[in-house]
Amino acid sequence: MRAVVYRGVGDVRVEAVADPEIEHPGDAIVRVTTAAICGSDLHFFHGKTPLEPGETIGHEAVGVVERTGPEVRRFVPGDRVAVSFVIACGRCWFCRQGQTGLCEDYRNLGAGIFGGGLGGAQAELLRVPAADLNLLPVPAAVDDERAVFVGDALTTGVYAVARAEVAPGQTVAVVGAGPVGYCCVQAARLEGAEVIAIDLDPARLALAGDAGAVPVNATERNAEMAVADRTEGRGADVAIEAVGTAAGFRRALEVVRRGGRVAVAGVYASEVVEAQLGVWWARGLDLRFTGVCPVHAWWERTMGEVEGGRLDPAPLVSHRLPLEEAPRGYRLFDEREATKVLLIP
Ligand SMILES: [Zn+2]
Ligand SMILES: [Zn+2]
Known part of the structure; x- marks a missing residue:
């Protein structure tokens, strides 16, 4: 073959x-x-x-x-x-x-x-x-x-949004609008959230915008300010990190509000970040790592949403x-x- x-x-x-x-x-x-x-x-x-x-x-x-x-x-x-x-x-x-x-x-x-x-x-x-x-x-x-x-990025997005416990009316910042980030945008919109997509690439941001996100180009605007502007200065209720770089991780922490939740869906290997634990503690951050998506637990639901035209x-x-x-x-x-x-x- x-x-x-x-x-x-x-x-x-x-x-x-x-x-x-x-x-x-x-x-x-x-x-x-x-x-x-x-x-x-x-x-x-x-x-x-x-x-x-x-x-x-x-x-x-x-x-x-x-x-x-x-x-x-x-x-x-x-x-x-x-x-x-x-x-x-x-x-x-x-x-x-x-x-x-x-x-x-x-x-x-x-x-x-x-x-x-x-x-x-x-x-x-x-x-x-x-x-x-x-x-x-x-x-x-x-x-x-x-x-x-359905065997990969879309189900990963559905799972990341579920792990982030996205609820209707929340503001969700998706950091990174590559394929997984794009799928997170769609899945979070399906949950009834307001979504802000942050990326550096205009083509990816345009796609995220078409999927119902507010696009923020971090090369043109300060992402933290852009998210603050849309949340009465607080920051996002939920940030989903979908890049897998130390910079993406830091950005997710910047844009989330006090007491907010950060779901890390990007794939990491040997990256290192400094953690000032007192800052995270005082902000009451709920930080969770999705790990590898357990595709099998989520893909039937994802396929059903695709079949129904709710995810595309x-x-x-x-x-x-x-x-x-x-x-x-x-x-x-x-x-x-x-x-x-x-x-x-
Ligand atoms: Zn893949
Ligand atoms: Zn096993």
């Missing part, structure tokens, strides 16, 4: 690789009909997260079940499915609590040996372990380019390319000329 293969920093290619096979009785092989390039794929592309040359990449996909192992109960060949970006075991203590993002055997597709050595989703065929858990049926009314977000990630999609043009897709996304690139095998 054809698949996107990592060849080195800044170098991905589409090559012929071996077809995946059923390796465990709970596996399914999915014929990918739409895959997507994610911000975390760029970390591999830049060599920030390790991937060995020759390994396949990608974790966002929708497709059709091609074959199933003997223990797969929920799916048969021909079913349209979305794939979870979290490949969870479904059996450990955390999975049994619905906390699949904290799974003891947590794996990611297309993330090399540290992701569990699973193949990538930017490919014609994909092996999905524990398929009964890690696949979700796609209703006929939901097309691929919407469904592909499609405006994020800027490019639809044949799989063979994946290297160009990576370049466009990396250079911020694309907001979301879909790859069609």
Whole structure:
């Protein structure tokens, strides 16, 4: 089959690789009909997260079940499915609590040996372990380019907003209007909140504005003042950090009001921030980290909202390319000329 293969920093290619096979009785092989390039794929592309040359990449996909192992109960060949970006075991203590993002055997597709050595989703065929858990049926009314977000960014946004306990009438500042931030904007609007989206990129802010947020360009305006202006000087009731940088974290703390809640949804690795605990304490901040989204606990609801037209990630999609043009897709996304690139095998 054809698949996107990592060849080195800044170098991905589409090559012929071996077809995946059923390796465990709970596996399914999915014929990918739409895959997507994610911000975390760029970390591999830049060599920030390790991937060995020759390994396949990608974790966002929708497709059709091609074959199933003997223990797969929920799916048969021909079913349209979305794939979870979290490949969870479904059996450990955390999975049994619905906390699949904290799974003891947590794996990611297309993330090399540290992701569990699973193949990538930017490919014609994909092996999905524990398929009964890690696949979700796609209703006929939901097309691929919407469904592909349900296994990752859109459900992450729905979950972040739930973790932030967003309530109707609250003012929510979303820091970062990339794909996850955009999905947070939509999910917070769905909860009846007023949303302020803060970013540096005009294209991303325009999308957030179309989704019902008040856009604030932090290169043009002081974000803290902009939020204060809309909240009688108090600051936002809730700030959702959707960047994953120390600067994004600090900004979320700046724009939230005293006694407000900060939900950190951005992905962090080794970043360090100084914490003046007395300031946080005196402000009565409720600071919570979402961790990896437990997709499985939230994706049925998310798919239902997409099917009902209440959430719609499609405006994020800027490019639809044949799989063979994946290297160009990576370049466009990396250079911020694309907001979301879909790859069609
Ligand atoms: Zn992703
Ligand atoms: Zn588990």
